[in-house]
Amino acid sequence: MELVQPIRDKKKIEGMKKILASNPRDVLLIILGINNGLRISDLLHMRVSDVLQENGFLVYIVRIIGRLL
Numbered sequence: 380m381e382l383v384q385p386i387r388d389k390k391k392i393e394g395m396k397k398i399l400a401s402n403p404r405d406v407l408l409i410i411l412g413i414n415n416g417l418r419i420s421d422l423l424h425m426r427v428s429d430v431l432q433e434n435g436f437l438v439y440i441v442r443i444i445g446r447l448l
Contacts, residue, residue: 386413 386392392413399405408422430438 385416 386395392409395409396406399409408419411417411425412419412422425441430441432438
């Protein structure tokens, strides 16, 4: 398996946000992933109900349970 390095250059991150600006979902995924160190496979399995309660309040702690490869 190939080692993947995180994007550390703030200009590159801002550029990605600008490119994706027309799709708020994609911007949210980028921000969540970068700020929390999540892999794309973790992000793509998330549902709205994972972060938003039925009463409209945000969930305080979100647990990501990964699978072993």
